[in-house]
Amino acid sequence: MDKITLSIGTGGEEMTHFLEETVFPVLEQSISGDAAIVGRTAFTIDSFVADPPFFPGGSIGTLAVSGTVNDLVAAGARPAALALSLILEEGLDTDVVRRVLEDVRRTSKLARVKVVTGDTKVVQRGAADKIFITTSGIGEKLLEFSAPVPGDAVIVTGDIARHGAAMLLASKKFDLEAQLTSDCEPLYWLPEVLQPFQAQLRWMRDPTRGGVGTVLQEFCREFSLGVRLFQEQVPIIPEVTGVCELLGIEPLHLASEGRMVIVISPDKAHELLELLKPFAPNSSIIGEVVNDHKTLTKVVDGYETFVPPLTGEILPRIC
Amino acid sequence: MDKITLSIGTGGEEMTHFLEETVFPVLEQSISGDAAIVGRTAFTIDSFVADPPFFPGGSIGTLAVSGTVNDLVAAGARPAALALSLILEEGLDTDVVRRVLEDVRRTSKLARVKVVTGDTKVVQRGAADKIFITTSGIGEKLLEFSAPVPGDAVIVTGDIARHGAAMLLASKKFDLEAQLTSDCEPLYWLPEVLQPFQAQLRWMRDPTRGGVGTVLQEFCREFSLGVRLFQEQVPIIPEVTGVCELLGIEPLHLASEGRMVIVISPDKAHELLELLKPFAPNSSIIGEVVNDHKTLTKVVDGYETFVPPLTGEILPRIC
Numbered sequence: 001m002d003k004i005t006l007s008i009g010t011g012g013e014e015m016t017h018f019l020e021e022t023v024f025p026v027l028e029q030s031i032s033g034d035a036a037i038v039g040r041t042a043f044t045i046d047s048f049v050a051d052p053p054f055f056p057g058g059s060i061g062t063l064a065v066s067g068t069v070n071d072l073v074a075a076g077a078r079p080a081a082l083a084l085s086l087i088l089e090e091g092l093d094t095d096v097v098r099r100v101l102e103d104v105r106r107t108s109k110l111a112r113v114k115v116v117t118g119d120t121k122v123v124q125r126g127a128a129d130k131i132f133i134t135t136s137g138i139g140e141k142l143l144e145f146s147a148p149v150p151g152d153a154v155i156v157t158g159d160i161a162r163h164g165a166a167m168l169l170a171s172k173k174f175d176l177e178a179q180l181t182s183d184c185e186p187l188y189w190l191p192e193v194l195q196p197f198q199a200q201l202r203w204m205r206d207p208t209r210g211g212v213g214t215v216l217q218e219f220c221r222e223f224s225l226g227v228r229l230f231q232e233q234v235p236i237i238p239e240v241t242g243v244c245e246l247l248g249i250e251p252l253h254l255a256s257e258g259r260m261v262i263v264i265s266p267d268k269a270h271e272l273l274e275l276l277k278p279f280a281p282n283s284s285i286i287g288e289v290v291n292d293h294k295t296l297t298k299v300v301d302g303y304e305t306f307v308p309p310l311t312g313e314i315l316p317r318i319c
Numbered sequence: 320m321d322k323i324t325l326s327i328g329t330g331g332e333e334m335t336h337f338l339e340e341t342v343f344p345v346l347e348q349s350i351s352g353d354a355a356i357v358g359r360t361a362f363t364i365d366s367f368v369a370d371p372p373f374f375p376g377g378s379i380g381t382l383a384v385s386g387t388v389n390d391l392v393a394a395g396a397r398p399a400a401l402a403l404s405l406i407l408e409e410g411l412d413t414d415v416v417r418r419v420l421e422d423v424r425r426t427s428k429l430a431r432v433k434v435v436t437g438d439t440k441v442v443q444r445g446a447a448d449k450i451f452i453t454t455s456g457i458g459e460k461l462l463e464f465s466a467p468v469p470g471d472a473v474i475v476t477g478d479i480a481r482h483g484a485a486m487l488l489a490s491k492k493f494d495l496e497a498q499l500t501s502d503c504e505p506l507y508w509l510p511e512v513l514q515p516f517q518a519q520l521r522w523m524r525d526p527t528r529g530g531v532g533t534v535l536q537e538f539c540r541e542f543s544l545g546v547r548l549f550q551e552q553v554p555i556i557p558e559v560t561g562v563c564e565l566l567g568i569e570p571l572h573l574a575s576e577g578r579m580v581i582v583i584s585p586d587k588a589h590e591l592l593e594l595l596k597p598f599a600p601n602s603s604i605i606g607e608v609v610n611d612h613k614t615l616t617k618v619v620d621g622y623e624t625f626v627p628p629l630t631g632e633i634l635p636r637i638c
Contacts, residue, residue, distance in 0.1 A: 022413055031436060044436055
């Protein structure tokens with residue numbers, strides 16, 4: 001690959017190739033795209049380039065805080081502090097910055113975490129598109145995970161793919177209309193809910209870029225296990241299903257920005273589900289860990305099919 | 320201010336106004352542009368948008384690692400881990416990314432710190448200028464500082480303004496030629512050298528955007544004290560003086576990316592200087608903390624004048 005392509009940015013197969021062929025060999029190490037654990041500190045970073053920066057249900061500011069908080073939570077950590085760096089385009093309305101920062105304040109207040117350090121750079125008109133935000137977060141590791149085994153249950157904490165579908169509509173690249181709001185929110189309450197289940201907790205990931213499908217394919221690769229999803233149990237609102245059917249997109253490939261995929265021992269799955277409901281009423285057991293194949297499948301009307309990996313450029317700037 | 324201007328990005332007066340009028344009121348808090356201390360953890364973030372991304376003496380990759388390491392060091396911390404986020408422009412030569420990451424590897428190896436987590440976003444052609452990097456760093460706080468008092472000595476760990484002058488030339492906006500290499504490097508060795516001087520150590524800052532002048536003006540504002548610099552004692556190489564004279568720029572306003580400004584009790588200043596020399600041979604005592612004015616002055620040929628604050632757009636994309 002000689003040139004950087006948009007498909008590298010979607011979080012699918014091309015991103016994996018880019019990391020494995022370009023980034024890791026040069027750095028002489030592999031690097032987690034999720035939070036790393038340094039001592040007892042979880043540490044994460046993400047850049048946000050969402051286009052448009054404002055969308056139904058939030059903005060690039062809501063996304064930046066939610067994404068970073070959720071990355072820390074996925075690592076089993078309680079968020080302790082955020083760092084926020086802005087890259088602004090010359091000529092941008094200062095009011096855009098103000099509105100984005102209002103969402104940063106609102107979302108970080110909700111998540112009970114403070115922005116403690118920051119930076120601002122300005123580039124010439126045309127050298128960036130309005131506003132990019134990079135957030136880093138640190139947190140205290142609270143939860144431990146034990147190795148997943150066949151039979152474990154896969155839970156998602158709400159309806160999936162809503163952020164990705166909302167950004168598809170907000171980008172105005174398609175002549176579609178639907179009442180659709182991003183699911184973007186910080187899952188700051190989750191570590192406390194999960195604490196009593198530590199001995200049964202296997203794995204957690206927020207299904208952002210690449211969606212539930214891609215994070216579960218990463219799970220399969222990491223542990224040499226398979227996952228079988230039951231389509232009827234995967235919560236998807238009709239508006240999202242509609243957009244996906246019209247555009248021929250697999251909803252398992254569309255991002256959520258306020259959901260967590262949790263793998264837990266099956267004997268505790270229903271108990272956890274009940275404790276999740278007050279915070280996340282549409283939580284659902286969507287599948288199981290299996291040993292008979294080492295990849296992701298879904299069962300639709302009794303038929304099991306492989307879920308293909310994400311390729312190409314669905315939505316380069318959803319987050 | 321209705322529109323974002325390049326002058327906001329220079330680190331001078333306009334940036335201060337932007338922060339105080341737009342960022343802090345909306346966030347309902349002020350935020351340090353340097354490292355924050357959370358528990359015993361120093362935490363910092365900076366975006367790098369250097370144009371051109373390669374310059375004599377380094378690249379945006381060298382800068383990103385050095386800048387973050389030096390921010391942690393300035394907070395009195397030993398760097399523990401880095402997080403690195405890339406924003407790439409579609410169509411960029413992958414080789415540019417490779418060369419930048421080689422500099423990231425080389426510089427982080429030199430500084431004995433690891434990149435532990437990361438992210439990559441790709442935006443459409445024209446939505447960013449080649450490559451932007453945001454680095455965040457965490458470190459363990461080692462050094463304590465005590466309040467500065469009049470009489471304290473001001474030390475700089477080498478010749479100043481070289482990075483800013485090198486970027487002026489590399490930008491090719493001026494018809495100037497000079498042999499000039501950026502001073503960009505990580506000061507990873509500094510916390511250990513300073514550890515025996517803890518009781519006498521007052522304040523430290525890496526003079527990046529805005530230069531030695533701007534960080535010392537911030538010192539004056541923070542502590543309601545003044546600083547008197549002695550121009551003959553400020554190390555500047557002739558090539559930098561030449562560029563500054565030709566362009567009418569105050570070298571105190573030009574960035575260094577591998578220097579530290581240290582305020583220390585005067586009775587320990589010469590002893591520290593001797594210990595700095597093996598690592599930083601051009602270290603120099605450049606001034607003193609005073610009480611008779613609350614701002615920054617410089618003494619040139621026996622005459623003392625105020626150093627004006629940095630305003631306008633000297634160099635929006637030096638780092």
